[in-house]
Amino acid sequence: MFEDRIRRNLKENEELVVIIRKFPLVFILPIIFSAVFIIAPFFFMYPLFHWSSWGVGIFFTLLIIGLFIALRTFIIYSFNVFVITNQRIIDIDQAGLFDRTVSETTYDKIQDVSFRRKGISQTLWRYGSVVIQTAGQQANIELIGVKNPEKIQQLITEIQKETVSKNQISSEDIANLLANLESLKKSKENSAENN
Numbered sequence: 001m002f003e004d005r006i007r008r009n010l011k012e013n014e015e016l017v018v019i020i021r022k023f024p025l026v027f028i029l030p031i032i033f034s035a036v037f038i039i040a041p042f043f044f045m046y047p048l049f050h051w052s053s054w055g056v057g058i059f060f061t062l063l064i065i066g067l068f069i070a071l072r073t074f075i076i077y078s079f080n081v082f083v084i085t086n087q088r089i090i091d092i093d094q095a096g097l098f099d100r101t102v103s104e105t106t107y108d109k110i111q112d113v114s115f116r117r118k119g120i121s122q123t124l125w126r127y128g129s130v131v132i133q134t135a136g137q138q139a140n141i142e143l144i145g146v147k148n149p150e151k152i153q154q155l156i157t158e159i160q161k162e163t164v165s166k167n168q169i170s171s172e173d174i175a176n177l178l179a180n181l182e183s184l185k186k187s188k189e190n191s192a193e194n195n
Contacts (some may be wrong), residue, residue, distance in 0.1 A: 021146075023146060071097075088107070
């Protein structure tokens, strides 16, 4: 569903290369809290219902909190994506239910792409962060908690090299351009002398 919306919003002649999401292990704490809040009321259902209306209120409150945490985790996982196309990189950061930041950059503005793994769990499970430093006043684009960050760095670097090499002007093109400018300059000078 979300991938279809991304595909519809691509520019003309833009091709989707890959959509990258955070590694699910990053969400282990919210998943555990959600499971505890959903399962605990059922485990203590008899004592809670024995307290009559207070117990029923506590039961449903814990259940609603657990479902809310689960829904929030699912939305953040689903909508927090890193989109790599053949023309640009789009970083969609979903921080909460109603907090989304979208950043993008083209390959010609990328100055450096690096990745980082920190700690035992990131080294063991092979996930980490990718940081894209951009030129100008744009903020750096950072994707935290992705699987195989070195492969993502390599992919971005390869696409950047291809894009930059396609956009480079050859020395022949520069010579032709200079010759055309010289002929235009001479024709303007000749037309000025004739007037």
